[in-house]
Amino acid sequence: MKQTIFTITENTSLTATVYRMVLVGDTAGITTGQFVNILLEGQFLRRPISVCDCQGDALTLVYKVVGKGTRQMSEMVPGQTLDVLTGLGNGYDLTKAGDVPLLLGGGVGVPPLYMLARLLRSQGKAVSVVLGFNTQDEVFYEDEFKALGCTVTVTTADGSYGVKGFVTDALPEAYSYFYTCGPEPMLKAVYKATATSGQFSFEERMGCGFGACMGCSCKVITGYKRICKEGPVLTKEEILWDA
Amino acid sequence: MGRLSVNLCGIELDNPIIPASGTFGFGYEFAELYDINELGTFSFKGTTKGPRFGNPTPRIAECTAGMINAVGLQNPGVDKVIAEELPKLKKCFHKPVMANVSGFAIEDYAYTCERLDKEEQVGWLEVNVSCPNVHGGGMSFGTSPEAAAQVTAAVKKVTTKPVIIKLSPNVTDIVSIAKACEDAGADGISLINTMLGMRIDLRTKKPVIANKMGGFSGPAIFPVAVRMVYQVANAVNIPVIGMGGVSTAEDVMELMLAGATAVEVGAANLVNPYASRDIIRALPEAMDKYGIENLSDIIGQAK
Structure with a gap:
């Protein structure tokens, strides 16, 4: 996990509700299938958004506007900065x-x-x-x-x-x-x-997004996992539905 | 002794900042980011007699200047905490840690505290009396002076470590409960735990949290914390740990003026993992601004 200030270089709509945001900053340690957690002014909790792509110092996020946080993100413009926690979660193997x-x-x-x-x-x-x-x-x-x-x-x-x-x-x-x-x-x-x-x-409502609050725990075959820490990626063999 | 040091129930803290139970796990996630020995101490994840998975998800709801959680005391149980978590913690934290204990029957509290009493790493036992009493119709121990006193007395019998009773704010008379704990032998009081709250999703027309209700925390509850710390600190003769929405060095000084000897930081850790460390680092300059030489001088100064 790392806390970094990113600068927005692109924020465009792909559909009526889906946007692509490209940010530039320290992307070291970001792997495929992970997510980042974004601090937005005026919102208490950060917004966890999955990593769409990460190449060089460019981080691409494709997100859907579903509430006031993502609405606020969609209204941001190139040049604005965001406080982002990166390197979160266990991604795809x-x-x-x-x-x-x-x-x-x-x-x-x-x-x-x-x-x-x-x-x-x-x-x-x-x-x-x-x-x-x-x-x-x-x-x-x-x-x-x-x-x-x-x-x-x-x-x-x-x-x-x-x-x-x-x-x-x-x-x-x-x-x-x-x-x-x-x-x-x-x-x-x-x-x-x-x-x-x-x-x-998997997706779940999170408190911290880095394993501290136990807000997003789920049961798996071997016990429990935190979606934000041992997840969001789980293997087919360990999943327990409706648990 | 530095400008920030305080004495909490006979143990010297380098500074009064204590990450609150449930917002700091067993410290490891934060130890990845900074040296957690910079903290006064921290209160580890609420521990019960047996393992608990906790409540179904969603467990979290956002609010204006705060959040609601209904995690439901997920923890591996005291045996695993002692066998696995404490040895791991020893590698990254070298100060006495505060053990947070919960229970659903008086015997559970006594069992868990007796086990933790033997652990050298544990400096204080912080006993959370906000849990429902399964033998008392599910009413929280912390809502009745008698039940809170019974828990206090039972725990005091099995430990020589300082016992701090963590009180729920969801009561009509916090002072009578704090006094009952003091009379039963408590070495300190910590408050406030979260306030009972609820959110409803307009789209689904259902409660956001699976458990329907949960504990409201964050900056929104800070004034309630100041008020209750003030009331309790003026009524008891044992140290009070203040908490509830603390997010800045100024908040720390305000709670200490109200009567807190030490201050816990909760929800802020979840938003900014450096929050507790940042508050400690900001204190000297903030103290200078208000002409405060030593933090311990201002405890309870507001009359």
Whole structure:
């Protein structure tokens, strides 16, 4: 964990509610699947946001406006600074990927898969990506994943774009391992529909985001884990649903 | 003895700053960032007789200038705390630590305190009487002078370490409860624990927290802390530890003027992991500004 002041260099909308913010600062120690925790003026608790990408000193966050904190973030402009805690959480483990890994993202669960896809592609893996959204207007990052050389399928629940249905309706026939992030109903469906082992990234309301308050604990096969510290990524074998 | 030092129940503290239980774990997360020996001490995660997972999530809700938590005393139980947490802590913290103890029956408190009494690293026992009494219809020990006194007496019987009773502010007469604890042998009083609060999500039309209600903390409750510390410190002859929304060196001095011998910092640690250290470092300059030579001189000075 590290506390750093970042400077915003870009903050643009990708859809009506999803924004991409690029920040420049000390990114040392940030790994794929981690999150950062952002202090916002006038809000008491920090906002945990997943890392979409991190290259050089540039940190990319893709976030959805859901409340007053993320609304405030969306109104910030290049040049403004943010107090950010970085290096938080246990991210994705790339060593398990195999040769043909599958990435499954739903809605605002798509962003954390981007850096993972980029790193897996740089290792020469044939990466399949399925991105699920509710409707065509909400689709984002299809081109970005394609530009990495991934095989990309988009699903929409209402069928307005791509394959009609959910990410689980568009699973490829063969894959060596999977990584997923999205709303909990989607994660549960992925858990049931997948044929291999895999890693799931979870979301929870957090107090501190660095393991001190026990606000985000969940039960797992071996006991309990803190989503912010031992998570947000858990393996398929250790997950206990409805615990 | 430095300008910041205070004496808490016979043990000298380099400074009066104590991260509050439940906001500092067993110290390791913070020891990654700075040398936690800079603290006066800290009060470790509330420990019970057996292990507890705590409440379902969500356990956290944000509020204006504060937060609500309903963690539910998640902890590995006193045996594991002694076997695993204390040896780990020894590597990064070399001062006496404050052991925070909770229970759901008087026997539980006595059992846990008796175990911790044998641990050299433990300087003080801070006994949280805000938990519901399972034999008393679920009412919190801390809401009745009799029950709080019974817990105090039971704990005093099993330990020679200073016993500090941590009081809940969710009562009509805090002074009578503090006095009952003092009469039962308490060596100190700490207050205030969190205030009972609740938030409702307008979109789901349901409580934000799974447990519905939880403990409200943060700067919003600071004036209540000042008031209650003042009332209690003027009524008892044992040291008082003040807490509740402390986030600056000025807050520390204000609580000490109200009568606090030492000051705990809680929710602020969760927002800024350096908060307790920053407050300690800011104290000398803040004291200069108000013409305070030694912090211990101002304890209870406000009349």
